Amino acid sequence: MMARIVRFHQTGGPEVLRLDVVVEADPGPGEISLRIEAIGLNRAEVMLRQGIYHEQPVFPSRIGYEAAGVVAALGPGVAAFREGDRVATVPSFVLSQTKQGVYGESAVVPVEVVLAYPPSLSAVQGAALWMQYLTAYGALVDYGGLEPKDVALITAASSSVGIAAIQIAKERGALVIATTRHSDKKPALLELGADHVIASEEEDLPARVMEITGGSGARIIFDPIAGPMLTVLCAAAAPYGTIYEYGALHPGETDYPLMPMLAKSLTITGYQVLDYVRTPERLARARDYIFAGIASGALAPVIDRTFPLDQIVEAHRHMESNTQCGKIVVTV
Amino acid sequence: MMARIVRFHQTGGPEVLRLDVVVEADPGPGEISLRIEAIGLNRAEVMLRQGIYHEQPVFPSRIGYEAAGVVAALGPGVAAFREGDRVATVPSFVLSQTKQGVYGESAVVPVEVVLAYPPSLSAVQGAALWMQYLTAYGALVDYGGLEPKDVALITAASSSVGIAAIQIAKERGALVIATTRHSDKKPALLELGADHVIASEEEDLPARVMEITGGSGARIIFDPIAGPMLTVLCAAAAPYGTIYEYGALHPGETDYPLMPMLAKSLTITGYQVLDYVRTPERLARARDYIFAGIASGALAPVIDRTFPLDQIVEAHRHMESNTQCGKIVVTV
Numbered sequence: 210m211m212a213r214i215v216r217f218h219q220t221g222g223p224e225v226l227r228l229d230v231v232v233e234a235d236p237g238p239g240e241i242s243l244r245i246e247a248i249g250l251n252r253a254e255v256m257l258r259q260g261i262y263h264e265q266p267v268f269p270s271r272i273g274y275e276a277a278g279v280v281a282a283l284g285p286g287v288a289a290f291r292e293g294d295r296v297a298t299v300p301s302f303v304l305s306q307t308k309q310g311v312y313g314e315s316a317v318v319p320v321e322v323v324l325a326y327p328p329s330l331s332a333v334q335g336a337a338l339w340m341q342y343l344t345a346y347g348a349l350v351d352y353g354g355l356e357p358k359d360v361a362l363i364t365a366a367s368s369s370v371g372i373a374a375i376q377i378a379k380e381r382g383a384l385v386i387a388t389t390r391h392s393d394k395k396p397a398l399l400e401l402g403a404d405h406v407i408a409s410e411e412e413d414l415p416a417r418v419m420e421i422t423g424g425s426g427a428r429i430i431f432d433p434i435a436g437p438m439l440t441v442l443c444a445a446a447a448p449y450g451t452i453y454e455y456g457a458l459h460p461g462e463t464d465y466p467l468m469p470m471l472a473k474s475l476t477i478t479g480y481q482v483l484d485y486v487r488t489p490e491r492l493a494r495a496r497d498y499i500f501a502g503i504a505s506g507a508l509a510p511v512i513d514r515t516f517p518l519d520q521i522v523e524a525h526r527h528m529e530s531n532t533q534c535g536k537i538v539v540t541v
Numbered sequence: 542m543m544a545r546i547v548r549f550h551q552t553g554g555p556e557v558l559r560l561d562v563v564v565e566a567d568p569g570p571g572e573i574s575l576r577i578e579a580i581g582l583n584r585a586e587v588m589l590r591q592g593i594y595h596e597q598p599v600f601p602s603r604i605g606y607e608a609a610g611v612v613a614a615l616g617p618g619v620a621a622f623r624e625g626d627r628v629a630t631v632p633s634f635v636l637s638q639t640k641q642g643v644y645g646e647s648a649v650v651p652v653e654v655v656l657a658y659p660p661s662l663s664a665v666q667g668a669a670l671w672m673q674y675l676t677a678y679g680a681l682v683d684y685g686g687l688e689p690k691d692v693a694l695i696t697a698a699s700s701s702v703g704i705a706a707i708q709i710a711k712e713r714g715a716l717v718i719a720t721t722r723h724s725d726k727k728p729a730l731l732e733l734g735a736d737h738v739i740a741s742e743e744e745d746l747p748a749r750v751m752e753i754t755g756g757s758g759a760r761i762i763f764d765p766i767a768g769p770m771l772t773v774l775c776a777a778a779a780p781y782g783t784i785y786e787y788g789a790l791h792p793g794e795t796d797y798p799l800m801p802m803l804a805k806s807l808t809i810t811g812y813q814v815l816d817y818v819r820t821p822e823r824l825a826r827a828r829d830y831i832f833a834g835i836a837s838g839a840l841a842p843v844i845d846r847t848f849p850l851d852q853i854v855e856a857h858r859h860m861e862s863n864t865q866c867g868k869i870v871v872t873v
Binding site: 435479 | 595767771780786787788789794795796797799800801802803804805806807808809810811812813816817
């Protein structure tokens with residue numbers, strides 16, 4: 210079967226992404242062939258494209274972790290789904306982006322990475338579900354044990370994961386302080402449920418957190434930035450607080466602020482959703498929570514903007530502009 | 542009552558320590574007067590003397606956290622002890638080193654910092670008990686949950702806390718890898734119970750840990766050094782491992798190794814025994830464990846060397862020489 214697939218033939222900026230027409234293989238044992246309807250964009254793809262992801266691209270390289278679609282064919286021995294099922298891919302180390310990436314009209318992926326999504330959601334929403342909510346749930350609830358008495362500080366809060374974290378922290382009953390670089394995104398983040406929003410390039414972040422919390426600080430901090438932000442976040446943390454670092458948006462080195470770490474007995478944990486979902490029990494627990502949250506309305510994917518497949522370069526440019534608020538989805 | 546008390550009148554090297562004859566006040570409400578028999582030396586005193594501790598000295602400044610002695614007088618309302626009881630001080634934020642420091646023939650301290658010690662121990666051993674075992678127990682057992690299947694990596698292992706950590710980790714049944722800078726201390730550390738000893742300035746620390754553990758790495762790492770050592774320790778850590786940072790022996794900055802932290806989902810926790818023992822339940826749990834360990838012989842304070850009180854300057858010089866193996870105690 211011929212299909213239009215996004216590939217790149219060298220690392221670089223958004224412009225290296227091309228729509229190639231390729232022959233898609235039939236699914237092998239343990240694999241499923243998907244007809245893709247919508248693709249969710251993530252930082253992991255930008256990093257793969259730039260050649261700085263933990264997986265190195267093999268050229269011509271496919272790309273993409275997250276998509277919603279319809280089961281088109283089952284490989285030998287696969288009984289978990291039927292043709293026509295509406296499914297989406299979950300983040301997993303089992304999926305090789307460069308070999309099995311889901312940016313395109315079709316993809317052949319391991320059955321382990323395929324999950325049904327709530328039937329009330331559109332394909333666009335289905336492509337904006339698993340990565341963001343699994344990432345936020347694992348750190349905030351499963352590891353962090355977020356409770357109603359807690360203060361959660363969520364940085365880069367206008368990203369899809371940031372918004373998912375706001376929704377989950379509010380569902381847990383915590384006080385939510387969101388940060389974003391400039392105040393132009395404040396109204397949107399308040400609308401999305403944050404109790405307070407701090408513009409980190411315009412305000413003194415630790416001072417504002419201490420003011421809001423009456424000097425207590427934040428017990429759980431969820432941050433994809435690192436770099437100098439880590440020292441700032443230590444100043445905003447409560448004694449015995451935990452900072453989950455789940456990304457590397459800052460390009461340079463990160464200092465470890467030893468003295469505040471000792472003085473407040475702080476913990477920093479490196480956190481990756483790909484690692485979190487390795488354990489089937491964890492994935493099942495998170496999936497149940499997310500289904501329930503969608504059903505109750507506590508969780509609702511926020512779509513920043515959609516692009517058609519032939520505008521994949523523009524979609525990646527938009528991702529890197531950092532002007533979005535919510536998930537960027539490409540429709541097929 | 543007149544007493545010889547170690548004080549310093551300016552920050553600086555060991556030579557700023559003096560033996561001043563002062564009038565010791567009577568114990569006030571909630572205080573106990575101790576006749577000191579033995580003084581345990583700790584890094585916290587070196588830092589106070591240098592002016593880099595979280596408490597700033599007020600001149601003339603007393604000094605010292607840890608001592609064993611005999612109850613000489615009780616302040617009004619104090620009923621927990623009787624005159625003549627053999628006791629030692631525990632690390633606590635309640636004790637101000639600069640006002641109530643225990644280096645000297647006597648000290649007047651808050652009753653909260655006084656505990657009986659096992660009667661089988663000498664005063665010298667009693668002054669080498671609480672700081673080291675409470676520090677190691679809190680991180681390795683109470684927070685870290687060390688189990689027989691675990692690998693514990695203990696750096697600066699020839700310090701009193703390092704040796705206490707070796708004894709506790711062995712009592713828990715874990716495999717213990719100790720590190721020390723040079724191989725001259727290897728025989729002593731093996732004799733003290735370490736399963737393996739790595740000379741960190743002569744060997745490739747992560748490679749040796751991976752060799753010893755068959756590529757798994759260490760789940761619990763207990764380190765007072767920080768600085769560049771933190772990056773080395775991340776390379777020696779097992780996935781999901783935890784590094785407890787409990788000191789700042791390295792004088793410079795510490796890098797946070799973001800990529801290995803993310804790749805292996807590592808956790809770093811800033812840990813201070815003064816914070817750990819704030820909770821009475823924790824202190825009681827740790828005390829019971831330490832009493833039982835002394836009774837069984839699993840724990841036994843190792844004394845590097847004793848100095849008489851009038852050689853306090855030499856004792857501090859010896860502390861800073863980093864040639865010791867075990868606790869340095871000053872006898873009165």
